[in-house]
Amino acid sequence: MTGPADRLRPDEEEKTIAEESSSLWLLVVSPTVWAVHFAASYAITSLACVKFPDLLGVGGLQWIIGALTGLALAAILATALRSWRQWDFLEDYDHIHHRPRSEDRHEFLGHAAFLLSVVSFIGTVYVALPVWLTGTC
Template identity: 50%
Template sequence: MVERKTEVAKSADEASLREDEERKTFAEESDSLWLITLGPLIWILHFLVCYGLTAMVCAKLGGNADWLQILRIVIAVVTVIALVGIGVTGWRAWKQWDFLDDFDYSHGLAFEEDRHEFLGHAAFMLGIVAFIGVVYVALPALFMKTCL
């Protein structure tokens, strides 16, 4: 009878440990999913701010040269903020990818660690695309002389 209670207590402890491990894994993967979306989200917000401000300056303020100069400065500041945000996101994704630790880029079976590293890899690659996208969105501001 005592052995039976001990076995029940052990199985309850193991179930509790499994639940804690599942919660931890879910939290890590949930963070990874947010990390994947953050780079493209920054890119989208940058695009909306840059083109929205440009449309407002050109349509509502007549494209005055002084306003265009202020617009260029604002776009430069917004671009630097966006690139720093994408850089931080990319750095976190690179660390999660953990490629340099084991140089293991191919996984035969789907283990939790492999899924976690894959999400980091995907977030890192999306960060690179978002970085390039932000640069290309900001390029017209360098060459803009008038609104025409």
């Protein structure tokens, strides 16, 4: 149940909807970066190993994938930092979002985006590991 204290004025409601809309986009940034990194890594590897094996070599491929991984991890970390700030856990140590209030929804979206960023970070590292550990095509 919502009481009078939980209700927002129309201008506050519009601001809240705009913030939640940007939070929804924040949810998909890290997994999208991971997916693009995955596709680009495999495409570059297939081109370097099958089509143009003499052009780059394994060392060049490792550096290209390393640079691509660095960019992807930087984007994921930036998203994680922004979602961590939105989650606002350290300020009030409130990790339970059980009320239908805009603050709880906003913090929950930050929490979900942060966890997706953690999973995406791990996935991106695991995509790049074979190129660095095997040393062959």
